[in-house]
Amino acid sequence: xxxxxxxxxxILALLKGYTQQAPDTTGFEARKLKIEEINLxxxxxxxxxxxxxxxxxxxxxxxxDIANVFDIKLSKYDRKLRKHTFGLEVGIDHYSSASxxxxxxxxxxxxxxxxxxxxxxxxxxxxNEKKGxxxxxxxxxxxxxxxQSFGVNVGFAKKTRDRNGEFSARLQGYFDQVKLVTxxxxxxxxxxxxxxxxxxxxTTIAGSLSWSQVINKNLQVMLLADLVHQQGFLSLPFxxxxxxDGTVHQEKLPDSRFKIPLGFRANYFLGDRIIIRTYYRFYxxxxxxxxxxxxxxxxxxxxxxxxxxxxxxxxxQSAVKYFAPYxxxxxxxxxxxxxxxxxxxxxxxxxxxxxxxxxxxVFGMQHFNMLELRYGHYTRSNDLNxxxxxxxxxxx
Numbered sequence: 326x327x328x329x330x331x332x333x334x335x336i337l338a339l340l341k342g343y344t345q346q347a348p349d350t351t352g353f354e355a356r357k358l359k360i361e362e363i364n365l366x367x368x369x370x371x372x373x374x375x376x377x378x379x380x381x382x383x384x385x386x387x388x389x390d391i392a393n394v395f396d397i398k399l400s401k402y403d404r405k406l407r408k409h410t411f412g413l414e415v416g417i418d419h420y421s422s423a424s425x426x427x428x429x430x431x432x433x434x435x436x437x438x439x440x441x442x443x444x445x446x447x448x449x450x451x452x453n454e455k456k457g458x459x460x461x462x463x464x465x466x467x468x469x470x471x472x473q474s475f476g477v478n479v480g481f482a483k484k485t486r487d488r489n490g491e492f493s494a495r496l497q498g499y500f501d502q503v504k505l506v507t508x509x510x511x512x513x514x515x516x517x518x519x520x521x522x523x524x525x526x527x528t529t530i531a532g533s534l535s536w537s538q539v540i541n542k543n544l545q546v547m548l549l550a551d552l553v554h555q556q557g558f559l560s561l562p563f564x565x566x567x568x569x570d571g572t573v574h575q576e577k578l579p580d581s582r583f584k585i586p587l588g589f590r591a592n593y594f595l596g597d598r599i600i601i602r603t604y605y606r607f608y609x610x611x612x613x614x615x616x617x618x619x620x621x622x623x624x625x626x627x628x629x630x631x632x633x634x635x636x637x638x639x640x641x642q643s644a645v646k647y648f649a650p651y652x653x654x655x656x657x658x659x660x661x662x663x664x665x666x667x668x669x670x671x672x673x674x675x676x677x678x679x680x681x682x683x684x685x686x687v688f689g690m691q692h693f694n695m696l697e698l699r700y701g702h703y704t705r706s707n708d709l710n711x712x713x714x715x716x717x718x719x720x721x
Contacts, residue, residue, distance in 0.1 A: 356402055361410070363720040364396040372703075372711035374665075377424035379508075381565040381573070382651040382663030384427065386709060390420040406455070412448035412463075417441065428563045429509045442469040450480075457484030457491075471504040471522075471562075489539040494532075501527040505562040511575055525558035542594070549588035549606075556581050566661045568654045576662045578647060584610040598626040608642075614667070616642035624680070634678040636701070644669040665707050676701030676713075687718075695719040 374386030394416040401409050419441045426438040446465035452458070461480040467473070482493035505523040530553070537547040557580060564576035588606040595601060604620040622636035645667040647660040654661045678699035687693045696718050703711040 356404075358399050358401040358411075360397065361400045361721070362396075362398045364394075364717060365719075366392075366394040366396075366715060366717045368392045368713060368715035370711060370713045372709060374705075374707075374709035376665040376707055376709070377427065378561070378564040378576070378662070378664035378666070379424045379427045380430075381567040382665060385423045387423040388420060390418055392416065392418040405453075408452040408454060410448075410450045410452070412446075414446045414448075416444045418444075425563070428506060431509070440470050442467060444468070446476075457486075457488060458482065459493075461495075471506050472501065474499055474501040476500070491537045493535045493537075497529075497531045497533070499527075499529040499531075501529070501557075503527060503558050503562065507562050507575055508565055508573070510573065527555065527557035527559060529553065529555045544594075545592045547588075547590040549586075549590070551584070551586045553584040553586070554581070555584075560662070561664070564662065564664055566654055566663050567652050568656060568661075569652055570656065571652075574654075574661065576664065577660050578662060579612070579660055582610060582612055584608065600624045612667075613644065613646035614642055616640065630681065630683045632680045632682075634680065634699075636674075636676055636678070638672075638674040640672040640674075642670060665709070668707060670706045672703065672705040674701055674703045692720050693718070694721045 370390040377384040377386045396414040399411045421439040444467040448463040450461035459482040463478045465476040476499040478497040480495040484491045532552045535549045560576045560578045566574045586608045593601045602622040606618040608616040620638040624634040626632045680697040682695045700714045
């Protein structure tokens, strides 16, 4: 946690000059590119468990992850009074994983013990406020030792004439390359030369539709639907599977997957101090998973600038057709995995957030307009437990 908060404090110092800038009072202010919002998020995640997929569904799942995300939004109006918004996000995660360290069962500590992931993204949108339309484009990438990904997306949104409803559509594509880091005992000659690793590809195409509607001054709802298709290498190469004859194999899953998530959101404003936010999602795919997610969060204003937000999420899923625990797969199985993320389980995520947004700015800095701290505890019915804490600061 010390590293997380030191990172935030360092970025705060860099942005001090921005918080002291005087507003632009020239006659061309509306057409100048200006900073609309800056968000800084630092988080810590730690988990424990006893069903590591790297060792065939048994063994420690201990993992820690420290993440830092910097997000900035800039905007300007063109000569036709269309609003252009530009977004830049850069994320850096560093994790250490006791289970990934077991890619080599004989090593006390291997190169797989820890890794750093860097994931920048760029977005651009243009909104015609008169017509109520928004068009957007985006690109992203993610890079770590054994995984490279590039993504693109395009979106369109249209508000109703009374501006109480909005339809949006989005198409996303992700093009990944997976380095085939196999368990050492399954490599030819048991070698560890990184140059001997092969690679394979994975493509994900996702289409999203949503409809949001203001029902009345108290109630807002949204319907969401997605279609997702994946093609290519969908296994993880360093996940072991132990058969009932004692032999060890590399996880093998089909090379295509089709997913259908459907969701519903409803926000109800219970007076001036309480909001009830609810969410439900139904999910089904052709590997055999059916899942249900139900979430509720209730932000409560303690004062006009201080609020607390308790939240709870319940999740339930069935197992994929290809899952079996350690030592229970047979030689007749075409596909096989002992990854407990693909098993049948229930999970609970419970926590709360505290949000500070004084009218004169946090610590008296006018542009430093929000600080939020959130904590959550996660439990899963197949013996996985985790804790997470995040700090979000916003400049505007």
